[in-house]
Amino acid sequence: MNDQEAKEFLNDVIAIKFPSIMNWIEKNSLDPKKTRESWRKTLQDVEADEALWFANQMLIGEIKLAAYEYDQFPAKLRTTCLERRAKLRESQRQNLFLSEMQASKNQKKSLINDLGLTHYVTALIEIKSRIIQKRLPASDRVSRFADAEREVLSCHSKGIPVRQEHIESF
Numbered sequence: 001m002n003d004q005e006a007k008e009f010l011n012d013v014i015a016i017k018f019p020s021i022m023n024w025i026e027k028n029s030l031d032p033k034k035t036r037e038s039w040r041k042t043l044q045d046v047e048a049d050e051a052l053w054f055a056n057q058m059l060i061g062e063i064k065l066a067a068y069e070y071d072q073f074p075a076k077l078r079t080t081c082l083e084r085r086a087k088l089r090e091s092q093r094q095n096l097f098l099s100e101m102q103a104s105k106n107q108k109k110s111l112i113n114d115l116g117l118t119h120y121v122t123a124l125i126e127i128k129s130r131i132i133q134k135r136l137p138a139s140d141r142v143s144r145f146a147d148a149e150r151e152v153l154s155c156h157s158k159g160i161p162v163r164q165e166h167i168e169s170f
């Protein structure tokens with residue numbers, strides 16, 4: 001908020017919804033005008049809608065501020081709003097990442113289906129699970145799976161299906 005928005009917020013929202021906070025400034029501050037100026041500067045990083053959200057959360061009791069904490073009001077408002085903003089951005093970033101992952105997954109599925117690779121991918125998955133069940137050393141598992149990939153790709157390039165005996169040979 002700029003200085004004017006912060007001034008309006010303090011005068012039109014806080015003074016009306018929480019008069020005890022503004023009364024506290026008048027009673028406890030050596031210079032109430034400078035205190036209000038300081039509070040407005042503290043709120044520079046906070047958007048007006050975030051400040052209104054904070055005030056509403058106080059009204060419904062989700063955010064509590066005892067009378068002895070009134071001197072911390074602007075810092076608590078700022079910190080709470082900036083933390084909420086960071087969480088919202090992180091949530092949006094995660095949602096974007098998940099939607100991109102889902103789109104990529106769908107694209108891969110579509111590509112596999114378009115290329116007729118479903119049978120071959122299924123065969124590789126079955127071969128991999130068989131190799132894992134044999135509890136071989138890691139290097140042997142990697143080697144066997146690489147051999148299986150080559151075999152399955154060879155079948156695909158020749159246009160022949162992977163037979164059960166191919167799968168069982170690994």
